[in-house]
Amino acid sequence: MRFALLFTMASICFGFGVGVGESAAHAEEALSPANRAEAVQIIADLRHIVTPQGIERHEKIRIGGIDQWVSIRGTDKRNPILLMVHGGPGWVSMPTSWYFQRGWEEYFTVVQWDQRGAGSTYATNDPDAVAPTMTPERMIADTEEMVSWLRKEFGRDKIFLLGHSWGTYLGLEVAQRHPDWLYAYIGVAQMTNMPQSEREGWQFDMDEAKKASNAQAIAELNSIAPYGTGSKPITVASLMIQRKWLNQFGGMVYQRTGGQAEGAAMSLSPEYTDADVDKVGEASQYSLNKLLGKVITLDLSRIQKLDCPVVLFLGRHDHNVSSSLAAAWFGKLQAPSKRLVWFENSAHEVAVEEPGKTLVSLVTYVRPLAADAPVR
Structure with missing residues (x-):
């Protein structure tokens, strides 16, 4: 699993701190989660509240x-x-x-x-x-x-x-x-x-799409234009297109393409x-x-x-x-x-x-x- 390499490296670092050989092997055994439950338990143990008034x-x-x-x-x-x-x-x-x-x-x-x-x-x-x-x-x-x-x-x-x-x-x-x-x-x-926030978000998307010469983004954004104007409500489908490109261009998480992490x-x-x-x-x-x-x-x-x-x-x-x-x-x-x-x-x-x-x-x-x- 993807956890294995990360925690193997962590165990090597711990090994240098406490001694090599058997100690490092024990650290690796303790720190290498094989599944979600074991990884979650490590996090739970780290954040466990132990103070008397906790x-x-x-x-x-x-x-x-x-x-x-x-x-x-x-x-x-x-x-x-x-x-x-x-x-x-x-x-x-x-x-x-x-x-x-x-x-x-x-x-x-x-x-x-x-x-x-x-x-x-x-x-x-x-x-x-x-x-x-x-x-x-x-x-x-x-x-x-x-x-x-x-x-x-x-x-x-x-x-x-x-x-x-x-x-x-x-x-x-x-x-x-x-x-x-x-x-x-x-x-x-x-x-x-x-409503104004939605319109500004669409404009941000379009400006970024043009800067990047992203033809797909420009076409999809144009397909929902005019966005957030008049009496016609914004549909979920239209909002998902706006958010798709807003996320892609860093409007949700700065310098990242969305909230995947x-x-x-x-x-x-x-x-x-x-x-x-x-x-x-x-x-x-x-x-x-x-x-x-x-x-x-x-x-x-x-x-x-x-x-x-x-x-x-x-x-x-x-x-x-x-x-x-x-x-x-x-x-x-x-x-x-x-x-x-x-x-x-x-x-x-x-x-x-x-x-x-x-x-x-x-x-x-x-x-x-x-x-x-x-x-x-």
Whole structure:
């Protein structure tokens, strides 16, 4: 397997540190996973929480009348809670959090949540039974219930809510309705005027296609033109063409052709079973089919005032959800305090693309806003 060479080389390096011969052989035996289960166990062991005040939970809770999965992790449960509301709709962050989240857990109790119709929550429930409830209103209500459950479960008046992409819509709605529940709202890849964002994304694609003299891209993009204009809704098929080329030209992950690496990382998630991993794509398509039409017609620039602190993390090269539109909206937004952090080497997947800067920014700009929370 592809793991074998990587871990054989690792064992050689360990051998030089502890002695050659038998020690190196033992290292190779311990570090060479033969299958997904063994590779996942290595990751789980590395990130296992061992501190006296630590917390490491992975469980189903009842939200909105169905079982929904959460992961709750941190080295000190007295730290403030940070709920990450994932994007998509249906593109979960729990199964890649093993890569980007470990540092966060020293400063926050971090909660990953697979939303209705997504990830392991999708795999746990009957999709046909859940289908009638796949509405923006129900998703907002689920988010409110999730925050309420955390506040009650951990005896906290406030938490941090971090939304990514689609999750920024849900997060903004909670921040508007319940600012007293939040230390701050953190928007990553913030959605604002989505019809305009879609049009700008198509234009980015076309400009890049012409620079590259990519005849196929130009032809496919022309086939969906005019894109996102007039009263005709954007179809899933048209959006997939726009996203295909946007991904190819680095508008989703900077200087990469899409999110293949992140998608592959899901298969190494300690929280996910084989069945969960197998259904990630199916769940994502299910959620898109149910919610996409509403998502790409949203105009969140109507929100001009929030009564809690606001922090935005924006990728300079994000054309999946326009970061320039988000910055313009943020400039006009009224809030008790606000801060915009630019990630110069990121597009849409800030936490994965620049995990170090994400951690430093959370610790520097977000953590101090929980002034009444105990400091580690």
